[in-house]
Amino acid sequence: MQSTSANIIVGSQVWVEDNEVSWIDGEVLEINDKEIKVQCSSGKEVVAVLSSVYPKDPEFPEGGVDDMTKLAYLHEPGVLRNLKSRFDMDEIYTYTGNILIAVNPFKRIPNLYDKSVMEKYKGIALGELNPHPYAIADMAYRQMVNEGISQSILVSGESGAGKTESTKNLMQYLAYMGGRHGADERSVEQQVLESNPVLEAFGNAKTVRNNNSRFTKAFCGESFSYGVRFGKFVELQFNEIGKISGAAIRTYLLERSRVCQVSDPERSYHCFYMLCAAPPEVISYLYNPNLNICVRVHSEIYIPNILSKMPLLSLRFGQLCDFRPKVCFSAYGSKRFEILPFSSGSLTPSIFLR
Numbered sequence: 001m002q003s004t005s006a007n008i009i010v011g012s013q014v015w016v017e018d019n020e021v022s023w024i025d026g027e028v029l030e031i032n033d034k035e036i037k038v039q040c041s042s043g044k045e046v047v048a049v050l051s052s053v054y055p056k057d058p059e060f061p062e063g064g065v066d067d068m069t070k071l072a073y074l075h076e077p078g079v080l081r082n083l084k085s086r087f088d089m090d091e092i093y094t095y096t097g098n099i100l101i102a103v104n105p106f107k108r109i110p111n112l113y114d115k116s117v118m119e120k121y122k123g124i125a126l127g128e129l130n131p132h133p134y135a136i137a138d139m140a141y142r143q144m145v146n147e148g149i150s151q152s153i154l155v156s157g158e159s160g161a162g163k164t165e166s167t168k169n170l171m172q173y174l175a176y177m178g179g180r181h182g183a184d185e186r187s188v189e190q191q192v193l194e195s196n197p198v199l200e201a202f203g204n205a206k207t208v209r210n211n212n213s214r215f216t217k218a219f220c221g222e223s224f225s226y227g228v229r230f231g232k233f234v235e236l237q238f239n240e241i242g243k244i245s246g247a248a249i250r251t252y253l254l255e256r257s258r259v260c261q262v263s264d265p266e267r268s269y270h271c272f273y274m275l276c277a278a279p280p281e282v283i284s285y286l287y288n289p290n291l292n293i294c295v296r297v298h299s300e301i302y303i304p305n306i307l308s309k310m311p312l313l314s315l316r317f318g319q320l321c322d323f324r325p326k327v328c329f330s331a332y333g334s335k336r337f338e339i340l341p342f343s344s345g346s347l348t349p350s351i352f353l354r
């Protein structure tokens with residue numbers, strides 16, 4: 001991102017980097033060769049390198065703009081200021097062209113995701129209504145139906161940014177558009193949505209950044225301490241009239257070390273805690289070999305931060321949900337752990353602990 005320092009003269013409104021608030025606005029007092037003196041709105045005077053100072057748009061609208069391509073300056077402080085102005089009004093979504101940016105509100109915003117909202121976004125061109133994941137899902141759905149070409153929606157962001165929540169919203173909209181209303185048996189889209197808690201139990205863990213962390217940032221070179229759990233590729237298949245006909249969920253890049261190595265205050269995968277907390281009747285139910293589900297407590301192993309001594313678990317889930325995920329957790333007496341790659345044909349990883 002380039003500074004447009006050529007436009008900056010004495011008296012210009014500018015943005016200067018600040019250690020505390022990231023960017024602070026101010027007025028240029030002096031320009032000497034490559035240095036610039038700025039009177040900040042906080043009252044302090046700072047001297048900065050000219051190339052690191054960005055012009056501030058004096059005509060920036062009070063509540064920001066719903067599409068960043070409308071900004072006079074598309075630089076970092078301009079983008080952040082716009083997102084903040086909107087966020088302060090509970091407008092957590094903003095476009096940059098046909099990309100949707102979501103800022104995690106960490107609270108429920110009323111009337112943002114329900115059927116009446118989905119109904120409003122049906123068939124509406126991107127940009128006609130407030131930015132929303134439903135608009136992105138609608139655009140993908142329309143293009144698929146009209147052009148007969150498969151569509152992909154990429155959801156990316158740092159840990160805890162809201163990828164899982166955004167994916168759920170996208171899927172809810174696609175299920176709404178492509179669902180077969182009135183069918184007696186549970187529909188594919190319901191099953192996909194219902195599979196979330198099962199997959200999350202096996203692939204999500206509490207991290208320092210997120211109590212329910214899942215996705216991977218392995219390729220960004222981030223620390224594993226709050227990084228990889230697993231990545232998920234959800235494929236929804238539609239028939240020629242745009243109704244959902246099938247689905248597949250592929251998982252990849254499971255953070256295996258988290259099964260046996262967790263550093264305080266993080267945790268291992270949710271399923272371990274759920275099983276430890278399960279009532280006895282559930283445990284005995286899970287022992288039933290006919291159901292292809294079994295839980296065996298083999299011995300005890302120390303896993304920091306779970307329970308001081310946690311029973312080793314041997315689980316085999318075969319019929320927990322209609323997708324029949326072949327997820328296996330087996331643990332044996334030795335302290336050697338091994339997690340095998342996905343077994344062929346299974347939707348979810350097979351995990352073995354030895």
Ligand SMILES: Nc1ncnc2c1ncn2[C@@H]1O[C@H](COP(=O)(O)OP(=O)(O)OP(=O)(O)O)[C@@H](O)[C@H]1O
Nearest residue numbers: 104106107159160161162163164165210213214215
């Ligand atoms: N749109 C939203 N509205 C309200 N709360 C939200 C929203 N998006 C995210 N959150 C809150 O933030 C938490 C973290 O979000 P989420 O699990 O979607 O992040 P993530 O990007 O998938 O994280 P990770 O990469 O670590 O798995 C959620 O559990 C929820 O409490």
